[in-house]
Amino acid sequence: MPKRMNLGFDVSYIAMDGRWRTPGSWVGRTFPDVEMYEEIARIAERGCFDLIFSGDGTGIPSTWEGSTDTAVEWGITWPRQDLNPLMVAMSRVTRHVGFGITYASTFMHPYYVARLMNSLDHITGGRMALNVVTSTRLADAANFGFDALMEHGARYDRMEEFIEVCQRLWDSVQGAMVWDRATGQVGDPAKVRPIDHEGRFFKVKGPLNTPPSPQGRPILVQAGGSPRGLKAAAQFVDVAFGENMSLDLQVRQRASLDQALLAAGRDPAGVGILWQKPLIVAETGEEARRRREALLTMIPREGAGAYLSHNSGYDFARLPPRFTLQALNEEIAASHATPVGIVHQLAHRFGASTEMTREEFLDYGLRYATHYETTEAGSAKEMADHLEEAFEATGSRGGFMIGHPVAMPRDLVDLVDFLIPELQRRGRFRHRYTGATLRETLADTLD
Numbered sequence: 001m002p003k004r005m006n007l008g009f010d011v012s013y014i015a016m017d018g019r020w021r022t023p024g025s026w027v028g029r030t031f032p033d034v035e036m037y038e039e040i041a042r043i044a045e046r047g048c049f050d051l052i053f054s055g056d057g058t059g060i061p062s063t064w065e066g067s068t069d070t071a072v073e074w075g076i077t078w079p080r081q082d083l084n085p086l087m088v089a090m091s092r093v094t095r096h097v098g099f100g101i102t103y104a105s106t107f108m109h110p111y112y113v114a115r116l117m118n119s120l121d122h123i124t125g126g127r128m129a130l131n132v133v134t135s136t137r138l139a140d141a142a143n144f145g146f147d148a149l150m151e152h153g154a155r156y157d158r159m160e161e162f163i164e165v166c167q168r169l170w171d172s173v174q175g176a177m178v179w180d181r182a183t184g185q186v187g188d189p190a191k192v193r194p195i196d197h198e199g200r201f202f203k204v205k206g207p208l209n210t211p212p213s214p215q216g217r218p219i220l221v222q223a224g225g226s227p228r229g230l231k232a233a234a235q236f237v238d239v240a241f242g243e244n245m246s247l248d249l250q251v252r253q254r255a256s257l258d259q260a261l262l263a264a265g266r267d268p269a270g271v272g273i274l275w276q277k278p279l280i281v282a283e284t285g286e287e288a289r290r291r292r293e294a295l296l297t298m299i300p301r302e303g304a305g306a307y308l309s310h311n312s313g314y315d316f317a318r319l320p321p322r323f324t325l326q327a328l329n330e331e332i333a334a335s336h337a338t339p340v341g342i343v344h345q346l347a348h349r350f351g352a353s354t355e356m357t358r359e360e361f362l363d364y365g366l367r368y369a370t371h372y373e374t375t376e377a378g379s380a381k382e383m384a385d386h387l388e389e390a391f392e393a394t395g396s397r398g399g400f401m402i403g404h405p406v407a408m409p410r411d412l413v414d415l416v417d418f419l420i421p422e423l424q425r426r427g428r429f430r431h432r433y434t435g436a437t438l439r440e441t442l443a444d445t446l447d
Ligand SMILES: Cc1cc2nc3c(=O)[nH]c(=O)nc-3n(C[C@H](O)[C@H](O)[C@H](O)COP(=O)(O)O)c2cc1C
Pocket: 054, 055, 056, 057, 102, 104, 132, 133, 134, 135, 136, 137, 223, 224, 225, 226, 227, 228, 229, 230, 241, 242, 243, 244, 276, 338
């Protein structure tokens, strides 16, 4: 019997980077109309998706030319808002699909996030996941009192401490509730204990002042893919979020995570990766590939520059006329920013010593920022073949976070109408939900 995949649907970019007006998108409704999200939730649940997921960022991209103007003019990674109220709204019109929300441990306080996740887990009946990110975005950092990005290693030190505090807070109230009407006893004092945490970044007394939530702890997700990022992930993730990259790199990443898990004393068999997967499916392969072309017309080139600069913390408007990818990587790293996928991908494709012009880089940048280059498009059969190959090559654990659609709700409807039935026919995806919580849904991968 083949192993089944987990599938998430990533709503991070549905209203941004030009997608909001592409044919197939809502007309007369704009972000953040709550009814759009309710419709998404109903469609995703009809397709038995494991979860609806959103990344997040808390600043308007301002790294490109040191200004927010380009981002505001073209809607580059803007506007956004905290997705947690929208996840509550989506949970009220569904019963099974889970929800993944993103907070940056670099900026947030663990007591607040632990308490919020507990509340969300209650409201959704145990359907929450927390995606914890370090963030590479100067615009976000600037809103939380930082003049520069915290050094890469320190961001992960803070993340590990942040999650340790959250876990201890969630555990600080396990089994606490009594609710005995006859005696009036509400809680068991022996089960509610301070955590007395004093670390490098946080000092938290605890305990949490909430009842324990249905899942006890939310599902924990982490996306950073550097060796330091994987080391942090290996400490705590239930499922990793993998960057979309070529299959050989994914296989390498899977092996690196397995090694990190073993070093942390954990069994790699129990930890899946959900690979970020921009994917368009339509009734025919030709139709899907035709729709993919729309990606190239969504934003102008400077919009792509704003997108890339924001995500790396490096101003690509300052690129010299000619440079090697290796030198660019070094310069980005020297400024405490993070080499984004595009630089890795170009180095992998052309070789790190390859020389490029600024114009060549930005041309490629448009294809990268719009996800044109990495979006798979095809018939249900072609896309199911593609997913099965990647799933098996990376150890048949986890699955995919399908996202970056061209237009919503059209792309999600097509996934549910064409791709999901094909995966179900192959025994690769569930026909119905069996579990109550997200943890149970994610574990439902065998017949
Ligand atoms: C698939 C993926 C998704 C990410 N999503 C977010 C996000 O939603 N918000 C954010 O601030 N950072 C996000 N990040 C950035 C990571 O948290 C991290 O800062 C970045 O990958 C650099 O760390 P690394 O060098 O370990 O990869 C994401 C990264 C990856 C690979």
